Amino acid sequence: MTAPDTDASPIGYGEAALEFRDEIRDWLRRNAPEHLRGVPVPRVPAPDLKAHLDRWADTLTEAGLMCVAWPREYGGRGLSGVEVALMNEEFDRAGVPRLTRGMGEGLVGPAVIAHATEEQKRRILPPIISGEHDYCQGFSEPGAGSDLAGLRTRGEVDGTDLVINGQKTWTSGYYKANWMFCLVRTDPDAPKHRGISYVLLPLQVDGEPNGVEFRPIKRMTGQALFGESFLTDARTPLTNVIGGLHQGWRVAMTTLGSERGGSATTQHVAFERQFWRLVGEVRERGLQDDVRVREQLAWAWSQIQVIRANGLGLVADLAAGRSGQGLANGSTSKIRWSEFQRRLAEIAMDLIGPDALVTGTGYELGEWQDEFLATRSHTIWGGTAEVQRNIIAERVLGLPKETAR
Numbered sequence: 421m422t423a424p425d426t427d428a429s430p431i432g433y434g435e436a437a438l439e440f441r442d443e444i445r446d447w448l449r450r451n452a453p454e455h456l457r458g459v460p461v462p463r464v465p466a467p468d469l470k471a472h473l474d475r476w477a478d479t480l481t482e483a484g485l486m487c488v489a490w491p492r493e494y495g496g497r498g499l500s501g502v503e504v505a506l507m508n509e510e511f512d513r514a515g516v517p518r519l520t521r522g523m524g525e526g527l528v529g530p531a532v533i534a535h536a537t538e539e540q541k542r543r544i545l546p547p548i549i550s551g552e553h554d555y556c557q558g559f560s561e562p563g564a565g566s567d568l569a570g571l572r573t574r575g576e577v578d579g580t581d582l583v584i585n586g587q588k589t590w591t592s593g594y595y596k597a598n599w600m601f602c603l604v605r606t607d608p609d610a611p612k613h614r615g616i617s618y619v620l621l622p623l624q625v626d627g628e629p630n631g632v633e634f635r636p637i638k639r640m641t642g643q644a645l646f647g648e649s650f651l652t653d654a655r656t657p658l659t660n661v662i663g664g665l666h667q668g669w670r671v672a673m674t675t676l677g678s679e680r681g682g683s684a685t686t687q688h689v690a691f692e693r694q695f696w697r698l699v700g701e702v703r704e705r706g707l708q709d710d711v712r713v714r715e716q717l718a719w720a721w722s723q724i725q726v727i728r729a730n731g732l733g734l735v736a737d738l739a740a741g742r743s744g745q746g747l748a749n750g751s752t753s754k755i756r757w758s759e760f761q762r763r764l765a766e767i768a769m770d771l772i773g774p775d776a777l778v779t780g781t782g783y784e785l786g787e788w789q790d791e792f793l794a795t796r797s798h799t800i801w802g803g804t805a806e807v808q809r810n811i812i813a814e815r816v817l818g819l820p821k822e823t824a825r
Contacts, residue, residue, distance in 0.1 A: 434502075441506040448514040451479060457515040463645060463794075477519045477551060487525045487549045490533060494545045505731070512689045523593055524548035524555045528601050531618065531674045535663035544620065544660075556593040558602030558621070558649055559672070561586070568603070569612045569669065573651065575604035575619060577665075581655045582606070582619060584631075588649035590801065594634045595647070598623050601675070607666045618668035618675075620660040621651075630654050640793040642783045676750075676803065687757055688728035691764075695720055697787070698768050707771060716767045723760050730756065751808040751816075758798040759805065765792040 453476060465473060480486050489504050490496025499507065511518035520526065525548060532544050547553035564570040573586025584604050591600070600621045607615030623632050631654035636644030663671040699708075699717065707713045730753065768788040769776040776792075779785055785793070799805040813819040 437500070437502050437506060440499075440503050441510060444507050444510045445513070447483065447485075448510060448516065451483070452514045452516045453479075456517060459517075461517050464643060473517065473519060476517070480519055481550060486519075487521060487529060487545075490525075490529055490545065490549075494533065494541055495549045509689065512693075521548050521551060522554065523557055523601070524553060524599075527557065527675045528555050528620070531601075531671050532662060534674050535618075535671045540659070540662065553599050554593070554597050555599045555601050555620075556591050556597035558588040558591055558600045558651075560588060560590045562589050568672070569616070571603055571605060571616065573602070573604045574608070575606045575617055577606070577658065578655075580658055582617070582658055582661065584619070584621065584651045584654040584656070586651050588651070589646075590637070591634065591647045591649045592645065592801075594649065595636070595644070600632065600649070603668055603672055606668075610666065613669050615666050616668040616672070617665050618662045618671035619656055620662065621654055621656045625655070630656075640796065641785060641790050687753075688724055688731055691724045691727060691757075691760070694764070694791075695724055698764070698771070701768070701788070702771060705771070713771060716771070720760075720764050720767060723763075727756055727760065751803075751811045754802060755799075755805050755808045758795075761791075761795045761798055765795045768792065 453472070456472060456476060459469070461469075461473065477486070484497055485507075487495065488497040488499045488507065489501075490498070492498040508518050521529075529545060529548060532541055536544065544553075548555075558573075559568060559571075561571050561573060563572065571586075573584065573588065575582045575584050577583075582604070584602075586604065588602065594600075600623060602619055602621055603616050604619055605615055606617040609615070621632070622630055624630055631652045633650045633652070634647040635650070637646045637648060638644045639646065658665070662668070695717075698720070702708055702713060702717065765788065769792045772788055776789060779789065803811075810822055814821055
């Protein structure tokens with residue numbers, strides 16, 4: 421099974437969207453690299469694969485297929501949510517990765533477009549599209565994770581610069597980034613949700629380190645995709661403060677909303693591919709007639725279809741010109757996919773049995789071992805499942821706030 425057949429989709433996409441789908445389908449037929457068809461893209465690709473992916477990213481950039489949801493005046497294509505969903509499905513149909521500019525495209529860009537000045541947009545967005553600027557995230561701190569507003573990293577104005585001192589943790593993407601987007605407290609006397617600024621910080625200035633030291637945090641998978649960040653007199657111009665000094669909380673909410681709900685329309689595609697790989701594992705082990713195994717697979721497939729239906733509902737909202745229930749969609753989507761991924765990995769490990777306990781030389785993990793260990797944190801990062809349920813209860817349903825424990 422590959423991407424859903426949009427020709428037979430229950431969603432009425434509209435003529436213009438279907439013409440766009442045909443355009444992308446034709447472009448992929450002529451340009452999709454054969455050596456990348458069907459190739460899984462790991463979190464950290466090997467050097468040879470990375471070189472192929474970098475060339476594919478350059479091709480997509482030249483064709484105007486990077487940061488496609490951004491407005492045309494800032495280098496994007498101004499695609500609607502429906503068109504982005506169709507584009508993602510066509511890439512899946514072609515069996516090639518739909519590369520993006522990562523956190524720069526999905527998290528920084530939306531915040532800049534929504535809150536930055538015109539000068540900032542024209543200066544900050546193009547290097548993200550080209551891949552020149554690669555961002556890591558500096559939000560969480562040792563004492564401020566789920567309670568993000570409790571952050572203590574300080575930013576002090578010094579002439580035309582902001583000087584930053586403090587510590588961040590769980591810094592995603594630090595190992596390949598040359599910029600950080602971070603939250604710093606610039607008014608310590610203000611209530612905790614105020615007095616915060618959203619800052620873009622270069623990790624080097626004139627080729628020299630800019631006061632940011634990273635220390636890898638090794639996860640259970642053996643990889644160090646997160647790091648601790650120690651900021652000592654790190655400097656950035658005040659022109660890199662987004663949304664105004666002390667006004668960073670509302671900018672951060674734009675970033676977090678994108679992080680929690682950004683892929684809701686198409687994430688079922690990856691889950692379906694993963695599901696069928698698990699079915700293949702079951703067949704190889706001769707377990708396909710086991711009633712308990714079939715029940716678990718049926719549960720997993722039904723959950724994926726719920727996720728797909730949720731995504732189609734969002735696409736339908738967008739096709740009809742409705743913006744969707746932004747806050748609720750982001751939180752419900754985060755809860756649904758993160759808890760499903762955890763459970764699917766547990767099912768896979770159970771099906772594999774004792775082999776799941778054996779690693780290769782040098783702690784080399786198989787796909788399902790890596791998935792099981794990696795997904796333990798998925799209900800924590802980006803706002804825990806408990807935080808998401810509180811958001812739905814308090815801000816969407818209007819229920820009383822949770823009492824202090």
